[in-house]
Amino acid sequence: MAGYALIGKGEPVFANFSRMLSEGIQPNFITFVVLLNACTVSGLLNKSQTYFQAISKDFGIIPLLEHWTCMVNLLGCLGESINVENMVDKLSVIPDMVLWCSVLGACKNWGSLRFAEQVFENIGIN
Structure with missing residues (x-):
């Protein structure tokens, strides 16, 4: 996922995140750094705000x-x-x-x- 974000390809990052969740894999704080970076390279403000709020609200991770x-x-x-x-x-x-x-x-x-x-x-x- 991080590789996709580094080369400016957000969609594969988001697709892999969805797949992780559907397979029962819990994200960690690094997962959200990658997601937020993917939002940055893709210019996706609303999506980034959704992920940022989900960090603590849905996954119990304190934003770092x-x-x-x-x-x-x-x-x-x-x-x-x-x-x-x-x-x-x-x-x-x-x-x-x-x-x-x-x-x-x-x-x-x-x-x-x-x-x-x-x-x-x-x-x-x-």
Whole structure:
């Protein structure tokens, strides 16, 4: 599944995930990282939100930093600046530099100096 996501082919990832579930194979946190990455390369916001919610709601897995970073990447790629800001406000994990760099990359794409300044304050760069 990860190989398909890496080469930008989301549909085989989603098909294999469905097959996993139908065969009674339980996903783990890595499965959801792969699914969210596949959504990112495919530009599928609604599908990614469904998977993100299912992580804890349907499978009892606590979303990890990797899951949050995938969502921020996708939202940033789609130009969803308000949603990135909202997601950062809702983080249930301690962000790392990878997540902050994803947010800053998105800020650069949108030209959002205000939010970039807030990010710099959060990571202690003045």
